[in-house]
Amino acid sequence: MTELLKLEDVRKYFGLRGAPWRQAQAVRAVDGVNLVVRKGETLGLVGESGSGKSTLARVATRLLDPTQGRVEIGGKDVTKIKGRRLRPIRRQIQMVFQDPQASLNPRQSVGTILSTPFRAQGIRPTRAQLVELLEQVGLAEQHLERYPHEFSGGQRQRIGIARALSVKPELLVCDEPVSALDVSVQAQVLNLLADLRDELGLSYVLVAHDLAVVRQVADRIAVMYLGTIVEEGPAAQVYEAPAHPYTKALLSAVPVPEPGAVRERIVLTGDVPTPIDPPSGCPFRTRCYKAEDVCATERPVLEPVHGNTERRAACYFPEPLISERTSSSV
Numbered sequence: 001m002t003e004l005l006k007l008e009d010v011r012k013y014f015g016l017r018g019a020p021w022r023q024a025q026a027v028r029a030v031d032g033v034n035l036v037v038r039k040g041e042t043l044g045l046v047g048e049s050g051s052g053k054s055t056l057a058r059v060a061t062r063l064l065d066p067t068q069g070r071v072e073i074g075g076k077d078v079t080k081i082k083g084r085r086l087r088p089i090r091r092q093i094q095m096v097f098q099d100p101q102a103s104l105n106p107r108q109s110v111g112t113i114l115s116t117p118f119r120a121q122g123i124r125p126t127r128a129q130l131v132e133l134l135e136q137v138g139l140a141e142q143h144l145e146r147y148p149h150e151f152s153g154g155q156r157q158r159i160g161i162a163r164a165l166s167v168k169p170e171l172l173v174c175d176e177p178v179s180a181l182d183v184s185v186q187a188q189v190l191n192l193l194a195d196l197r198d199e200l201g202l203s204y205v206l207v208a209h210d211l212a213v214v215r216q217v218a219d220r221i222a223v224m225y226l227g228t229i230v231e232e233g234p235a236a237q238v239y240e241a242p243a244h245p246y247t248k249a250l251l252s253a254v255p256v257p258e259p260g261a262v263r264e265r266i267v268l269t270g271d272v273p274t275p276i277d278p279p280s281g282c283p284f285r286t287r288c289y290k291a292e293d294v295c296a297t298e299r300p301v302l303e304p305v306h307g308n309t310e311r312r313a314a315c316y317f318p319e320p321l322i323s324e325r326t327s328s329s330v
């Protein structure tokens with residue numbers, strides 16, 4: 001299948017400017033990520049706050065330059081591309097931001113907001129094109145002249161999605177697209193994203209800290225911890241039988257949908273280490289219930305788990321791939 005996005009050993013360190021003693025304090029927000037998103041799939045990127053999801057999303061869409069590594073979009077190496085030469089890239093990959101309130105200019109009408117990506121491509125959109133965009137996200141022509149404050153949170157996110165769709169991208173990177181919304185509205189926006197995927201053949205990277213949200217829509221899951229991907233695989237398999245101890249701990253806090261089913265609860269002790277000075281070896285080892293000496297000396301890389309090439313985990317002691325979940329009698 002066509003690879004729409006490919007990241008190879010991507011790193012993003014903040015604070016590398018200035019005197020050498022300052023550089024020693026660099027924040028390793030993304031620290032060696034390899035990831036592929038194929039046409040037609042929805043990849044859920046999950047992890048706790050501060051794990052580097054937003055930074056990775058911004059590097060992948062080339063809103064940020066990587067410190068190191070390679071970014072391929074639509075089979076083309078775009079790592080070093082800058083300025084106007086990024087235009088054709090923007091037609092392939094667009095971003096939807098977390099907070100529609102902050103990402104929409106309050107002084108611009110919806111019509112102006114939706115026109116901006118066209119103009120960045122040197123195109124003057126027709127009114128019919130703008131109306132079509134609004135209709136795609138469940139809004140209507142009469143909304144074109146209105147301003148962001150006249151809309152609800154859910155409607156504003158629809159405008160953010162319409163803006164991202166304007167240049168007909170193949171891949172949308174959605175950074176926590178529903179976390180700023182009321183729970184009742186979250187499902188509507190997620191349904192809209194699913195409908196758009198079916199109608200337009202879109203692919204998504206869906207960034208979320210809420211595993212229940214990702215479960216609804218993702219085909220594949222990648223789990224981030226301290227700037228690295230610690231596990232990836234088909235969503236159903238990862239949810240059913242997490243291989244990495246961190247994924248297992250994260251999921252143990254998520255209610256199981258089937259009535260009567262229970263999951264073993266794992267409470268992680270200790271704080272997330274600082275990305276300025278991550279632990280030696282495995283970044284998760286300081287909080288891991290399975291850590292052994294080897295985990296402190298060598299960093300594990302993503303490898304097939306127990307021979308299953310669909311499932312990869314960066315762990316020397318992955319969990320078995322069969323579910324350990326127990327069902328109590330209903």
Ligand SMILES: Nc1ncnc2c1ncn2[C@@H]1O[C@H](COP(=O)(O)OP(=O)(O)OP(=O)(O)O)[C@@H](O)[C@H]1O
Nearest residue numbers: 014027029048049050051052053054055056209275
């Ligand atoms: N511009 C920046 N300068 C310095 N450090 C930054 C910058 N942006 C992010 N960071 C740091 O990089 C790390 C990863 O942040 P990032 O926002 O990517 O994580 P996240 O998983 O998206 O978390 P959240 O869900 O809270 O946004 C954090 O330690 C954060 O403080």
